[in-house]
Amino acid sequence: KRIRPARIEWRDHTPSSPEFQDVYFSRDGGPDEVRHVFLAGNGLPARFAGRRSFTIGETGFGTGLNFLVTLAAWREQAPPEARLHFLSVEKHPLTAGDLAAAHSRWPAFNEEAGMLQAVYPPLVPGLHQRRLADGRVTLTLLFGDAGAMLASLTARVDAWYLDGFAPGKNPAMWTPAVFEQVARLTRPDGTLATYTTAGAVRRRLEAAGFALHKRPGYGRKREMLAGRLGVVPPTSLSTPPWFVPACASPDPERRAVVIGAGIAGVSVAHALAERGWRVTLVEKQDRVAAEASGNPSGVVLPRLTADMDRQGRFSLAAFLHTTAWLHRLATRQPALSWQPVGVLQLLEANRQAQLDQLALPTSILECVDRATASARAGMEVASGGVIFPGGGWLSPPALCRALLADQARRITVQTGREIIRLERDEHHWRLEDSRGQVTTAPVVVLATGHAVTRFAPNLELALASVRGQLTCLPVSPATDLKLPVCYDGYVIPACDGRHTVGATYHRNDACQELRAEDHARNLAALARAVPAFAGATPCGGRVAFRASSPDHLPILGPVPDFDFYRRAYADLRHGRPAHRYPAARYRPNLFVSTAHGSRGLITAPFAAAWIAACLETEPLPFETRILEAVHPARYLIRKLQRGVV
Ligand SMILES: Cc1cc2nc3c(=O)[nH]c(=O)nc-3n(C[C@H](O)[C@H](O)[C@H](O)COP(=O)(O)OP(=O)(O)OC[C@H]3O[C@@H](n4cnc5c(N)ncnc54)[C@H](O)[C@@H]3O)c2cc1C
Ligand SMILES: C[S@@+](CC[C@H](N)C(=O)[O-])C[C@H]1O[C@@H](n2cnc3c(N)ncnc32)[C@H](O)[C@@H]1O
Structure with a gap:
């Protein structure tokens, strides 16, 4: 499934959706309306006091204005050890450009907007969790339809903002199925607030277990709804009991x-x-x-599958999470020497076409022909393939x-x-x-x-040891590689005067010694992929053991x-x-x-x-x-x- 980004129309600098025929926030409301409806409606910011950790859930992230206003209010009073978790579901996320344009209307939130824009994930379906404000705030964005995405989430929410366009214009956001998930994810005594008082919304929220009351609405709206979780009817959990983890x-x-x-x-x-x-x-x-983490350098790239099965989805999620995490860590620890130069993976045409069909944003995956691949690598390579611009290499130690x-x-x-x-x-x-x-x-x-x-x-039952041997090659003027190149092996730009060339795979082979035939295998694969390396002589190597599952x-x-x-x-x-x-x-x-x-x-x-x-x-x-x-x-x-x- 792909994400269709929001189509935004600007009316008097206010974003609105032609698809839903509704505005993201009212023209004369904005932050004051957010404070009145969602914060005060949930007893915030007073409830932040004395809480080491507070979790807010939202339906409809939109421009993120609710998040910015909440973050600013929380930062004003949160002690250093406090943590804020904000999670939000969004079917049609704004592009990064539209997000920044929307934020430009609220200079009072420039700092918070900068933090959000710096971690805003690429528009791919699924759950994206990012940390900001020195790791004190987590933002969990669920890109996809509210019902399905909330059903796939594990969280304990203190307060909900229900903000999914007017129920008459967007009934899909106010269904019994969505509210069943909202109730499942709410802590005992958790609360909610919403601007609508529509009868169907009230009945469905009550059926899901919330006790509701009306409060004065904002501006021209006479009333709004606030609620507190009471007795939750049993929910149909989609996860079988044997896979439900014990975290609590x-x-x-x-x-x-x-x-x-x-x-x-x-x-x-x-x-x-x-x-x-x-x-x-x-x-x-x-x-x-x-041991396995002792290699001089390693490549940071995902293993995507043509049908994005569980392995492909996990790998993409891990790649996006970890590259964002490395980016944050590198600003604090320059000695980490993370090299986000991108990774080139050489592929046959049919495999390249399969990955192209995933239609991932070019910030994640770019298909390249042989000439472009060679230009980006700085050396002639044997075929085209894909580039992961967010990937790179680093030294694991x-x-x-x-x-x-x-x-x-x-x-x-x-x-x-x-x-x-x-x-x-x-x-x-x-x-x-x-x-x-x-x-x-x-x-x-x-x-x-x-x-x-x-x-x-x-x-x-689930583990095998897989021996891997690396080969090191001395750097030379003819091997001025710009980024890691992966094929049925890989070669990494020089680190401490050496290229790392990987790697062999031998299951249940406990040999610790370097083997000449394994170097030969690594070098033959390299010479096929990047011919200028042909004839290079190893200047060392390393053996380590991967723990792998089938x-x-x-x-x-x-x-x-x-x-x-x-x-x-x-x-x-x-x-x-x-x-x-x-x-x-x-x-x-x-x-x-x-x-x-x-x-x-x-x-x-x-x-x-x-x-x-x-x-x-x-x-x-x-x-x-x-x-x-x-x-x-x-x-x-x-x-x-x-x-x-
Ligand atoms: C040749 C090779 C090339 C690789 N290339 C890449 C790459 O390019 N990109 C990539 O992403 N991954 C790569 N990997 C995989 C990656 O290196 C491993 O997945 C990763 O290092 C595993 O980390 P780990 O912490 O699980 O295991 P390890 O690094 O092996 O750590 C386990 C630690 O536990 C310690 N230990 C074990 N038993 C005990 C005990 N009883 N008491 C105390 N300590 C104990 C061990 O001494 C060891 O230090 C490569 C692996 C190999 C072998
Ligand atoms: C009123 S806007 C949210 C405004 C937002 N809270 C803000 O601060 O800008 C409603 C949002 O709900 C999203 N949405 C609509 N239907 C959805 C659905 N079925 N699942 C998830 N999100 C949906 C829309 O794309 C839109 O961004």
């Missing part, structure tokens, strides 16, 4: 141990520390980023160091410490290392690559209680309705982030954002269908469904 056991201590200091573990530690947690990061090697430097006060790194046992007492996890030293923690995250099966043996998706989330799964879901093959089964059970406050395969640079930071959001009960950064696709019990569930356990 908030840890008052905000303390965690993360095992494994590769990009997966370091990015989880960073995401938690950014939210005020104290984290101990334990690594068995004598330094961070010593430098990224890990930058993340730790960014949160040095809150993360304690313990290298040279191998955890060999993990046990749970009533309240804490007990971690024992190879020297018999014990650490306890309320929350533990396993980020140990394929070694995770030591602590969660049931994950063996469906090329990570294993991410709370660690299931696999014995419970086997008992409770034993007869899934009979196909009884999902709601007849009990809720899933997990090992308390134990999370896993692994199987990042050959795209860990984009997937590990995305996974980290999910774990941290889950532990803080924030709006989750992925849609439910993605959650199901990465769930740690998915292989067991598939086996139970086939009756082969």
Whole structure:
């Protein structure tokens, strides 16, 4: 599905929609109307006081004016540790140009508008979560139809702004299905406000569980509606119980141990520390980023699929999330040396045509012929393909160091410490290392690559170790490459005088030594793709082991209680309705982030954002269908469904 951007008509500098025959905000209202209807209607800004975290939901993001006014009001009084989460659904987002034009009408909100414009996502369907205001504010934009998008969201909303054009002109935004989702996502005692008092809207909101009252409307409008959640009728959850994660056991201590200091573990530690947690990061090697994350450089690009199945959607979402995250991090940590120079992927014509049909914005994907590809690469290449202008390359160890430097006060790194046992007492996890030293923690995250099966043996089903060998080549005047080029391998512009050429794939091959035949394979593929490299002599290389799962998706989330799964879901093959089964059970406050395969640079930071959001009960950064696709019990569930356990 594609996004059709809003078509805007400007009347007296006020944006309106010819399609819906309605205005985005009234000509003489604007910020004052927003304050009256949506803020005061929800008891805001008074309710911000004393709240460490507050979540607002909106139907109809439009120009983002409601967001700007809310952000300004929140910033005026929020203490440094407070967090604001604003989520909004929008079927026809404004283009970045129209957004800026609309904001130019409100100079009082220039600062907030600048923040929003800097993180405004590209117009592709799905959930986009961005952080702004030094990470204190998250904006979750759901691009798509309200009913479907809200159904795919996991969040606990304190206050709703219902703002979807007049019900008579746009009934699709005021349906029982939309309100059922609004109620499902609302905290007990959560509130709503809207300018309309239409009878059908009132009846449907009441049926969804809200107690309503009328308040004086703004300007010429006599009345508006405000409401508070009461008893919610049971909702039909589209996610089966075995894939519903357990996030809601908030840890008052905000303390965690993360095992494994590769990009997966370091990015989880960073995401938690950014939210005020104290984290101990334990690594068995004598330094961070010593195993799969220890390569001198790596490419940041997605793996898109022709039909954008779960893997393609996850990969695109991870790519967009992580490149925005790297951009934000690079402004604070220049030593990260993120190189957003774009990535060229060489493709055969039919594969190029498949990706072209996805009709992604050119800021994400550009089809190029061979001449353009060569010009952009700065070297002759063998074919055309696609360029990902937002991609690039970086040094994974430098990224890990930058993340730790960014949160040095809150993360304690313990290298040279191998955890060999993990046990749970009533309240804490007990971690024992190879020297018999014990650490306890309320929350533990396993980020140990394929070694995770030591602590969660049931994950063996879903994991393989895949050996990869890189080849290093000395830089020369003839190899002045401008951006990474990917083919059935990849070559990266020079870093510290060397090009990194990747990489081989050998499953369950434990050989640690560099092999001449693997260098030869890497160099042959490179010479076919970028002929000027033919005949180059390696000046080194590196062997590392990817943790991979057969469906090329990570294993991410709370660690299931696999014995419970086997008992409770034993007869899934009979196909009884999902709601007849009990809720899933997990090992308390134990999370896993692994199987990042050959795209860990984009997937590990995305996974980290999910774990941290889950532990803080924030709006989750992925849609439910993605959650199901990465769930740690998915292989067991598939086996139970086939009756082969
Ligand atoms: C050759 C090669 C090329 C690659 N190229 C790219 C690329 O260009 N782009 C890209 O996106 N991805 C690439 N990848 C994939 C990427 O490197 C990985 O997905 C990523 O590094 C995985 O990070 P991780 O933190 O999960 O694992 P790791 O980096 O392996 O970290 C796991 C850590 O856990 C530690 N550990 C394990 N057990 C214990 C224990 N019991 N106690 C304490 N510590 C423990 C280990 O020592 C290790 O440091 C490549 C991978 C390889 C092998
Ligand atoms: C009144 S405008 C919102 C104004 C906005 N809150 C602001 O601050 O500018 C209503 C918005 O709802 C969006 N919309 C309409 N129908 C929708 C649907 N079915 N799902 C999601 N969004 C929809 C429109 O594209 C429009 O941007």
